Amino acid sequence: MFLEHNSQLSFYRLPFGAVTCGTEVTLRLSVSGAGIPHSVRCIISEDAGDEQTLDMAFVFEAVGASIYSCTVIMPSQPQLMWYYFVLEYDGGTVYYGNNPLCLGGTGESSEEVPVCRYQITVYDKEYKTPEWFRESVAYQIFPDRFFNGNQNGDFCLNRNGIIKHEWGEMPYYKSEQFGGDYLSNDFFGGNLKGIMEKLPYLKELGVSVIYLNPVFKAYSNHRYDTGDYETIDPILGTEEDFSRLCSEAGKLGIRIILDGVFNHTGSNSKYFNKNGEYDSIGAYQSESSPYRDWFRFGKTRDDYECWWGMKTLPHTEETSKSFQDYIACGENSIIKKWLRLGASGWRLDVVDELPDFFVRLLRENAKAVYPEAVMIGEVWEDASNKISYGERRGYFLGDELDSVMNYPLRSAVIDAALMRIDAPEFSKRLMSLKENYPPQAFNACLNMVSSHDVERIFTLMGGVPKPADKDEQAEFRLLGEAYELASKRALLVAALQMTLPGVPCIYYGDEIGMEGFADPFCRGSFDWSRTENNVFAEQYKVWVRLRNETGALKRGEFEPVYAIGPVFGFIRYTEAEKYIIIANFSSEFEKIRLDAGRFGAREIKSVLGEEHRTSPDGIYWIDMPEHWVKVFAVQ
Secondary structure, three states: OEEEOEOOOOOOEEOOOOEEOOOEEEEEEEEEOOOOOOEEEEEEEEOOOOEEEEEOEEEEEEOOEEEEEEEEEOOOOOEEEEEEEEEEEOOEEEEEEOOOOOOOOEOEEEOOOOOOOEEEEEEOOOOOOOHHHHOOOEEEEOHHHOOOOOOOOOOOOOOOOOEEOOOOOOOOOOHHHHOOOOOOOEEOOOOHHHHHHOHHHHHHHOOOEEEEOOOEEEOOOOOOOEEEEEEEOOOOOOHHHHHHHHHHHHHOOOEEEEEEOOOEOOOOOOOOOOOOOOOOOOOOOOOOOOOHHHEOEOOOOOOEOEHHHOOOOEEEOOOOHHHHHHHHHOOOOHHHHHHHOOOOEEEEOOHHHOOHHHHHHHHHHHHHHOOOOEEEEOOOOOOOOOEEOOEEOOOOOOOOOOEEEOHHHHHHHHHHHOOOOOHHHHHHHHHHHHHHOOHHHHOOOEEEOOEOOEOOHHHHHOOOOOOOOHHHHHHOOOOHHHHHHHHHHHHHHHHHHHHOOOEEEEEOOHHHOOOOOOOOHHHOOOOHHHOOOOHHHHHHHHHHHHHHHOHHHHHOEEEEEEEEOOEEEEEEEOOOOEEEEEEEOOOOOEEEEEEOHHHOOOEEEEOOOOOEEEOOOOEEEEEEOOOEEEEEEEO
16 A cells, blocks of 8 residues: 655645645645545644544545545634544555654655644744845854954953954963853954945945844853943944944945844843943842843842853843833834844844744834844744744744744755765755745745854865864864865855855855854954955855846745756746756766756756757756756746
C-alpha cells in the first residue's frame, strides 16, 4: 500500500502555504494498493484545541491511485492549524503525517499517530509588511568597529575604565586581558560621524538600509547592557549626530534601523544603578525607586533575575505598566522618540524572551508614529512555529513582527556551500519556510549569513576546522588554497543572498572578505585598506548591483526548478520578467539538463556572461563550473 500527500503541491493542498483567516483549504490524499478502504479521514486541529475528524471522499482515480479529498474552512482567528491522515482498511490502520524533519512537502506513513503533523499558518488578512523594506539591501554595522569620524582619531571623552585599542588590533578575547572578568570595555572608537563619512561608500555598494547594533549609552562596547535608552552613547556621538545621520542617509535613499534591547538593561544603568554611577535612584538601590517594578527581585536586592545568569544584565518586567509606558505606550516612549528622530524601524533583540503581548505593544506603538516602520525579531528557528518558555509564539500571525533574522536560511546556505547537504535537502529547507511563512513575511526576512553573534562567512567557507584554543582562533587566517576556496564559496553565498527571496543583509566587512570566528573575532575593526583594488569586493558589488537593478529579484515569486546532486536552480518572476538562477555547490564541474518549458523559457540569455540560448521545448544542457552561479534572463 502506498499513501502520498505533498503539502507543497497544489494538487494535494490548495491554496499553497500560509492562508488568511476564513480561507477554504482543500486537502487530498493519494491511495494505492489498499483496495476499497473502510474509511479515509483527515484529522485537523487548532494549535491548542480539540481535534476535528473530517471524512475524505473519493473523487477520482489517477495513474492507478485513488484520490480522496476534503475541504476545511480555516478559523476566524489567526493561529496555527495541524493535520494528518488516517486510513482504515482490511489490513488494519495506517497514518500519514509530515516527514521526520517537519519540513512539509512529502510526508510518510506510520503505524502510529504522527509526531510531526502538517502545519497551516492562518494569519490576519490585514497583515502587511513595509514594501520599502522588502526591496532593500541592508548593511549591519557594529558601531564601535566601523569608522572613527573624529579628525584627531580620539574617542575617550574622559570616560574612566575604558581600554583603547588602535584601529586594526585584535579585540580582547580572554578574561585575563580585562584584569580577571570579561568586561567587554575595550573600544576602537567607531562613531556616528564615521558612519556619516562613509555613507558614499555604502551608497556605492548598493545599500539602502543600515541596521545598527545598539547605540544607546552603555558600559560595554557591544552596548547590549543599556544604561540609558534616551541617550546616544557619548563615545558614538549625540542625539543631534543621530538625527543628522538619518537625514544625510535619507538623502542618499538609505534608512536607519535601531537595535532595541528591551528584555534586559545593564546593571550599570540609570534604571538599576547597581554601581551608583547614575544620578538616579535605581531599582537595586531602593524599594522606593520609580524603576523598582521594572525588575524581578527575590528576598534580597542581590537576588534578581538576569539574562542567562549574567548579573550585569538584569531582566526587565514587561508587565510593569510604567515600563510599558516608558518603552512603548507613552507619548514620548523610547520606541516613538527615536522613530521621530529619523529611525525607520527596530530590530528586537532576543524577541523570543519578550512576551507576545509586549511585542504587540511595540508594533502597535511604532506603527502609530510611523506606519511604515519595520519590526524585525531575533529568532534563530522557524519563526512561524517557535515555542519559547512553553508557549507558541505568534510572530507572523499579523500583529507582531514584519521580519526576522533568517538564521534557518543561513544554516541551509552554509550547509549546502560546504556540501553537508545536497541540493534536494537545500530545496526542502527553503520550501519549508515558504510554506510556513505568510508571503509578506517570507519576502521580508533579513537574509544574513554573518552577524555579531556568529562566525564570519568568509572564515566558514574556508572549510578549515575551528581551533579549540582562543589564542589560535585569534591568530587564524586563511591561506593559499583555503583562501581561494573561501573566496569562491563566499561569492556563491553572496549571489544566493542577492537572488533568493528576502532582504539581503551584509555584515560590515563581509563585502571585502573580512575573517573571524565567533564573538569577539567576528567584531574586528573594518579594514579600510582592503576597499581598493580588491577583486573579491568588486565581484561582490556585481551581485548587489544585480539585485538592486532587477525587479524580479526584489519582489518576484520564487520556485525551485532544479535540485539534483550539488546543483540547485530556481526561478524569480513577475508578470514583466523572469530570471533563472543556477548554483553549483560542488568543487567539480557539473553538466545539467534544465527543463524550463513550463515557464515558457524558449530563449534564455546570461545576465553576467555571454551565453545566449534558444530551445523550442525549453530544455537546455548547461555547463556549471565549480562553485559557480549563473543567472539567465528568460527572453
